[in-house]
Amino acid sequence: MTDEPTGGSTSRRKFLTAAGSAGALALAGCTQSGSGGDGGDGGDGSSLSGTIDIAGSSTVFPLATAMAERFQSPDSPSGHPEVNINIQSTGSGGGFANHFCPGRTDFNNASRPIQPEEEEACSENDITPVELTVATDALTVVVNNEADWIDCMTVEELRQIWSAEDPPTTWSEVNSDWPDQDIELYGPTDASGTYDYFIEAILGEEGPGHRQDYSATEQDRTIIQGVEGSENAIGYLGFAYYSQNTDRVKALGIDDGDGCVEPSLETARTGEYTPLSRPLFTYVKQSSLAEEHVAEFARFWLENATSQSIVADEVGYVPLNDEDQQATMDALESAIENASG
Template sequence: MTGVPDIHDTPSRREFLLASGAAGTVLVAGCLNNDNSGSDGIETKGSGDSTGDMDSGSGESTTEGGSSGQLSGTIDIAGSSTVFPLATAMGERFKKEHSQVKINIQSTGSGGGFENHFCPGRTDFNNASRPIKEEETSNCQGNNVNPVELNVATDALTVVVNKEANWVDCLTVEQLKKIWSAETKPKTWKDINSDWPDEDLELYGPTDASGTYDYFIEAILGEEGPGHRQDYSATEQDRQIIQGVKGSKNAIGYLGFAYYSENKDAVKALGIDDGNGCVDPSLETAKSGKYTPLSRPLFTYPSKESLAEEHVAEFAKFWIENATNKKIVADEVGYVPLDSSQQEEQMKKLESAISEAKQG
């Protein structure tokens, strides 16, 4: 591996990456090439296509003879909408070097990906915005699928409101808990703070298939608490959360930082006070550990079985090799890259899994 090609992306391509999660199916070749042949592009699907037809497993892999050693085959990826733009960016660059590898990426939510695609053996990777659950691991292993956990970045889960919501710039963790708790379920902004407007809250957030939803419960509501309220507009498409909050002065929602970073002109991010004053979400505060409790690790999970295929193993290595790349992870997508020690740890884990897969 020689690293990432020097690709200068246009802003419209960045918007495309985020919009594609809310669209149907699109093909990407290099930057933008609407090639329906599949073999020359990356196929991306939103969660509306989460039960659509996909090739089972990794498909047949070949490495052509001759001096080029060209990789070919299919890589199927499902899971987290938060990790989706990062997976797409890595997939694009990998295809610059290996044009005969077809990469299918679906945004299905972490849990939806594990349950419906990865654990049944229909995909090679599952992206996740929280660690795999015990029951998911058991479900996978029951189907002879052994997930390998790889940390690929850090996110700052972001709470957003309408640009015109001039009464609020920061929420305490307790206020955030009150807004989203199934027990309290306040109806108006005034119910949160008596100085705020007596206007109905409009709530937008991810579905219960999302790792972002699971992480929010763990970090804010507590796993033993009353649970997440269900009277809100739920979607697996982060773009729709942005649109909902943008469309109403009284709206509030939460989502991954990358989607907020691409829409700073549309919505306003709130600072979070975890007891030591308000801290705004940013790559710097997430990296430093100041943005608590909403900074979180992001993962991809290749199956050990799929890593026996050369093209799958090479893509996984490519991703980890470039997980420290600020241009891709931070500047383009909007997450905190791994540092060199984290990268080394993840690469050792991956190489060990690849070795075991090829021996077994």
């Protein structure tokens, strides 16, 4: 496991609050006199400078923020305070379509793999995306704390609630033991990788699709607020946001045929939490890796992707194991060599 860099620590709650309220974060370093532009020595604690632009998934946003803050920390022996890192929470699809594939950003965070049409859009602009796996998430279904009539839901019940085909309006239509009250639904927009993954895992890509009569948002805090505010509400979002709000909403266990399994870092790590465990990614533009400060930040992120203290304890995701980290690092180094050549 990679040691956590010293200095620059900010609580996970700060990251999640920033992601929910602002949707963007600029981590600007203090510019020292006599330096400017790209370049500088990297990897030995001496200064790099330049700008890195990142957009994409709200789910990956807090992890990217944690890594960026440490990379820039002036208190760390390996920190690079003259590198400015701008991070936007736009949704995975919105990031690819509006920022990364048009060439406006160096990285795109994603909570699902890049889609063929996105790869084609990138290719049309001579952009080669390099996929880096950075963590594992447990997509979490939440209800109101006062909903004492439910603690677990089958995959079929979850599918019925969110399907566009003959969607139920009351809880009792799904399960006769549940109250005859209108269901209030909260979830991510169709620009979100979480939305895409939910369709893949629960509704099926060849199915009728995701119902649209729900409160859709790119801000996970809005999902928490909506579910907290109504005893009849249900929503879904990444585990990190739930884990910082366990006193405000209740997570449901999911029964995929072998009994109810609650979402947790451990059940996601072991693969017990099916079908809602998922890998998280960041994609870096290969040509950007020719710039030393971008390549060093990508290396830094992967070097710390196995960190229990950062990835799990602070942000709320499952860190990479050593084998996956090495495979991803090999892919990154190959891309850096290609970019530089």
